[in-house]
Amino acid sequence: xxxxxxxxxxxxxxxxxxxxxxxxxxxxxxxxxxxxxxxxxxxxxxxxxxxxxxxxxxxxxxxxxxxxxxxxxxxxxxxxxxxxxxx
Numbered sequence: 001x002x003x004x005x006x007x008x009x010x011x012x013x014x015x016x017x018x019x020x021x022x023x024x025x026x027x028x029x030x031x032x033x034x035x036x037x038x039x040x041x042x043x044x045x046x047x048x049x050x051x052x053x054x055x056x057x058x059x060x061x062x063x064x065x066x067x068x069x070x071x072x073x074x075x076x077x078x079x080x081x082x083x084x085x086x087x
Contacts, residue, residue, distance in 0.1 A: 009023070009024045010023050010045075012034055012036075018033075019033070019036055020032070020034060021034035021045050021047075023045075024029050030048065030049065032047050042058070042060070042069075043056075043059075043084070044057050047073075048059060052073060053073070053074040054071055054073060054074070055071065056070075056071045056082055057069045057071075058082050065085065066086065067082075067083075067086075068082065068083055068085035069082045069084070
């Protein structure tokens with residue numbers, strides 16, 4: 001199990017009621033469907049990589065421009081903490 005921090009930039013676009021995400025980790029770019037559940041202030045997205053899928057689920061902190069959540073691999077085993085800063 002790996003440890004450490006990896007930064008990624010997530011750009012969300014809304015077109016005709018459909019949310020798309022672009023995840024950039026520096027060398028790699030992944031386009032993905034995303035979902036924002038406004039009643040729960042929650043963002044969900046699944047990124048398909050060469051090693052399998054990564055699921056991300058994050059919830060907006062009250063009165064803050066940040067979201068906190070977790071990520072899981074395709075098998076639901078390996079995962080970690082996610083902190084999203086809004087720009």
